Amino acid sequence: MSSTVIEVTTDELRQMVDNLVEEKLIALFGDPEAGFELRDELKERLLRQSHEIKDGTAKTYSMDEVLAKLDLD
Numbered sequence: 001m002s003s004t005v006i007e008v009t010t011d012e013l014r015q016m017v018d019n020l021v022e023e024k025l026i027a028l029f030g031d032p033e034a035g036f037e038l039r040d041e042l043k044e045r046l047l048r049q050s051h052e053i054k055d056g057t058a059k060t061y062s063m064d065e066v067l068a069k070l071d072l073d
Helices: 010-031 041-054 064-071
Strands: none
Touching: none
């Protein structure tokens, strides 16, 4: 089987490897979240936040703002 390798950044390669490792672990050991259910309160909160983001009323932060607040910039 022949395949082509494309150019990727280090971060992109790291993300691809992370995803592959996670997929393999789930295949070997099963999904650790299988069987869990979200509580109704959490479902409602997530829906509310989703609507707030869509209509522009939610307070959001850029990655630069988060990094600055954590002194990681």
